[in-house]
Amino acid sequence: MVLSKNDKQRLDCFLTKIQKDSDGFLGYPSAKDFDFSIFNDYFHFPFNNIGDPFNDGSFKVTSKEFEREVLQEMATLLRAPEDDWWGYVTNGGTEGNLYGLYLARELHPNAIVYFSQASHYSVTKNLHFLNMRHIMIREQENGEMDYDDLAETLNIHRDVPAIIFANIGTTMTEAKDDIERIQSILDDFAIVNRYIHCDAALSGIIAPFLTPRPAFDFADGADSVAISGHKFIGSPIPCGIVLAKKHSVDRIAQSIAYIGTLDTTVSGSRNGLTPLFLWYALRHFGTDGMRVRVNESLAVAAYAADRLNDIGIAAWRNENAITVVFPSPGPAIREKWQLATNGDQSHIVAIPGIENSDIDQFVNDMKAELEN
Ligand SMILES: *Cc1c(COP(=O)(O)O)cnc(C)c1O
Secondary structure, rough: OOOOOHHHHHHHHHHHHHHHHHHHEEEEEOOOOOOOHHHHHHHOOOOOOOOOOOOOOOOOOOOOHHHHHHHHHHHHHHOOOOOEEEEEOOOOOOHHHHHHHHHHHHOOOEEEEOOOOOOOOHHHHHHHOOOEEEEEEEEOOOOEHHHHHHHHHHHHHHOEEEEEEEEOOOOOOOOHHHHHHHHOOOOOOOOOEEEEEEEOOOHHHHHHHHHOOOOOOOOOOOOOEEEEOOOOOOOOOOOOEEEEEHHHHHOOEEEOOOOOEEEEOOOOOOOHHHHHHHHHHHHHHHHHHHHHHHHHHHHHHHHHHHHHOOOOOOOOOOEEEEEEEOOOOOHHHHHOOOOOEEEEEEEEOOOOOOOHHHHHHHHHHHHHHHHO
């Protein structure tokens, strides 16, 4: 496989551009401090983790043994019931959420899905795919679900099974819905047919290391949890993890002769490299290293909020969030720093790879804008 001189030159320019774009963003939660060059030789193989990760199947060019270790590690972190969990490495948080909602619908076909206004944009699309009845719940000022609105809404639909789509770290403000509180509301209305899915795209790998530990995992009452792998952990290819209770999954599994394994996953052919990246990252950091990683990000976030406050900008963040929210600056700064903006709010995310020196440069730009 060879390229013409022109095409080669074009790629060289593109590499320079992408390096600059990657160095310069502050607004998106994609860690940029990884190095997976140990896997360079692995690009020669047609990896495909097709089908169920716990079932080796007839195709052998897979990394399923590593995928299973990643899932085991995550199951432990998310306090999944021993011997009653299942999951797989997805293409990202959206696929994990689709899987969680699909499972919930198969278990409770007539349920209503309750999700907050602050949910990720993909949720309405997923609900549309699955044709599920749903009601949007108001959000509080900080992005967390408005529990009073949830209670009022559930009160009207007490006779209908409830599927709660909880946000563990909303996209805009990293607010975390409290699933303990949500369960006590469901208890109040004696709604026993229920299912809780946690969209923990960003915070699922952060929350286990926080004090106080947010109520979000299996021990807290979740039935399934979806996490993105390319956000806080970091990966050159988008990926994620979804975990659910095994006895629920078993009710919908189907055996497929062509691949000699179970067709339990949303995607058929699946990425074989991303489980290796996740495995490597989890081994590299270990639990202690991951805790350090979380604390470092929290410190950069605190620094960013303080520096912005120092120059008179009303920046704030939710408790133990690495996302710092502030009134949107002008288009030049938003463009330069690739800020995510929603209405009159923008944010930066102190994701691994972003340091205080990056924050200083950004704050200088913000200060210059104020002075103009
Ligand atoms: C990023 C994000 C998603 C989607 O995850 P992808 O990995 O981009 O598919 C879903 N929900 C929340 C809250 C997110 O932040």
